[in-house]
Amino acid sequence: MTQPVSITLQNSQDGFAIAEAIMADNPGAERRSMPAMTKIDRPGRLEIKAASVSERLGRDWDPQEIHLSVISLSGSVDEDDDYFAVYWR
């Protein structure tokens, strides 16, 4: 399934770190800056690795903290201790 999935994040400190982590870890992802938010699209699946975000923030980041930064998403959600992903089946 190569329909695009997407996630839209607030342009907050945490939001920036998450966006950077996504771009680094998901080849083929495209990023669009809009007023006060950042939208990232990728065919099929995109994954946010907790370790990646933690490294960029300088503290332990729990995938559940995504609730503080997400504005919208398109696709199904998958979450576990160390990652948060959006995908189409």
Added chain:
Amino acid sequence: MNIDIQAEAITPRRQTFSHIARRFGTDKAASRYEEATYDVQPVANFHYRPTWDPERELFDPRRTAIEMADWYAFRDPRQFYYATYNISRAAMQQSFDDAVNFVDKRGLVGSVDADWRAMFAAYLLPLRHVEWAANMNCQLIADWGYGTQITSAAAFCGTDRLGIAQIISRIGLVLGEGSDEQLLAAKTQWLDAPEWQPMRRLVEDLLVVRDWFELFVAQLVVLDGYVYPLVTQAFDRAGAAHNGSPLSMMTGFLGDWFADNSRWTDAVLKAAAGESEANRQTLGDWFDRWDERARAAVQPVADMVLGDRGASAVAEIGAQLQDRVAGLGAIAEREKAA
């Protein structure tokens, strides 16, 4: 220059919403709680009858035998609206997290007598199922209740019950040293053990009560009025003789929550009772019916934990509950048992 002009021009034309000014009798500033609750629920001109209850309207005061001239007499003394509710519970949860981390990191559970650890698991962990049903009952009150004040508070109470069920579950994981074996054992007890069947039967019977205020009395006043004092006082004290304090530490949330929730339930009960003799009669009937059931449900668990002292513990808590409810005007003063 600018400051002068702004001070002249930026004068509010009104202080609050009209529906609130009507309640006050004058247009004056309202609190956030007042603005967030007064008259938000619709009361008129519904378009269709519910297919799930065609004899009633979408919001209908007739879904209970209680009658109120003004359903906004149920002011929550805690004045919870969404923000203050979550901030309160986040703080309480932090205390729990700190306590569990403290206990877990230092391996303090191991210093409790093994027998008491087992007893503690035996009386506490099955209660997560009681809380799950309490959650469902709160959702029924939030669904079918009348007026934003009592229904929003019931919705908050519902998520509180889910939170408590999850707190008890986390304690179960600590007791199981990270595994779920204690939780699974507790579920088997809940389903099959003789001591728990009167409670489970009561809980399932409550799930088919349809009058939402009766459910308020049965669950939030009566059943909670036995379970919480038993667990946080009588049972907890019994643990002191067995080095039980690490376990006590982890249950602090329950006692704090019950005290907080009682402020609300007592205010509601007092307002309903104070409204009319008819309400007092209804409340009294409900209290008697469910008090008898609740006693029968907790007695075998109290016997299991306290042995010979189980009967007197339940009787004492029952007497305190009666006094409390009588003090709110919801039942007539009762003769105390000798």
Added chain:
Amino acid sequence: MAARKLNLKQKYGHFTRGLDWEPSYQSKDDIFPFAKYEGIKVHDWDAWEDPFKLTMDAYWKFQAEKERKLYAVIDSMAQNNGQLGITDARYLNAVKLFIQGVTPLEYQAHRHFAHLARHLPGAGLRVAAQMQSIDELRHCQTQIHTISHYNKFFDGIHDFTHMHDRLWYLSVPKSFFDDATTAGPFEFLTAISFAFEYVLTNLLFVPFMSGAAYNGDMATVTFGFSAQSDESRHMTLGLEAVRFLLEQDEANVPIVQGWIDKWFWRGYRLLTLVAMMMDYMLPKKVMSWAEAWETYYEQAGGALFADLARYGIREPKYADVAKAEKGHITHQAWTIFYNYTHAAAVHTWDVDDQHLAWLREKYPETFAQYYEQRYLNWRDQANQGKRFYNNGLPQLCQVCQVPMAFTEVDDPTTISFRVSEFGGDKYHTCSDGCKDIFDHEPEKYSQAWLPVHQIFQGNCGGATVPEVLDWYHINQGADNMDYAGSPEEAQWEKWMEGRRPAAPMAAAAE
């Protein structure tokens, strides 16, 4: 002692489904009396898993954090008179539509997700529903608190719950949500969680929140972003719940398809008010309704329905009509409001040349041809002191309750008008979409409390317009009528005097 440490998914199972049990003292049918009457078949409730795995400890923590941030902004806006920063006071009419029309729907959603949290047999779904229930209460209460400051200065906001239950245009949203909440739990899930909160959500969010951002309403923007993170949980519930129903039994597919068709159409008609707001009420425009529909339905919907095709679900019926109408409906809606603004709690106004140019550019095939001239005529009349107000009452569609000003898809000079018969009476609808809905459940839609019928039946305070306006609690001469000459306009001009640059000082003598 090797302790098997549980991961997030396993723990989550114990914290939700594991709390539940099979009852034996009471029957499941008695505990869940509404689970079967819609004909939906579910064989395994445990197959539904909440992808977000949010437990109450995390919920309280994150939501408290979001509320602290949001209320800091609300307080700041109030303290600093943030309303002075908006582009123009006409913008406030979007805010009025929002508090009158949308905020009460948040409240209804709060109550009805509690209904689902009690009455859906699946434990996982009950947990997701109860979080959504208090999320919706959050939205309702934060909107009231945000807009409370505007209420102090602007009109039309002061009695919003009273008006929502009575005014003619507000029966459009009220009947929409009443329709969903009087239906069974599975229809509600499909109508609101899926069709409204997933398929159509951006068409509510983008116009209002971006409209706020473009017009200097920082408090509403902040509310919007804060609420959207809740919405991503709601959207996910909608998508996953519909998938779950489709996967449980093939027999569910045609039922769900019927609901998708109905609720796409009712939701689309509800959005008429939003569409009008974005093309006409925002001094600084975000995009046209036609553009929004193309982006947020035609393109985004493609990916979604491609995904659902595997279950035998097709795109909603009459999606082609919505596409064909997108060049027309906002102008028709503005026409309605211009006609009846003396009986509404929002202002309208004559369209200036700059705005006309924008409309011509955004609607090259329809605006100049069908709508521009009537606005020019009305402007002329207003300039002569004879601003037009329609003293009749409009016919409302029996289903969507929008006044019947929509036109035939292939003929914009003919009003679209459908008739059904039921119980010896005739009922009128605005479109094939609404007629289908009526004909499928006529006993339900014949119950509707149509504001105009109710006025004629003498149930709305009296036989004259001023009496009805009193009954509506409209402050006459303030809440209603043209923006030009309103108290709000006078107030705005006075504020702006203090903020516009003063005339340049004379050059200092050398």
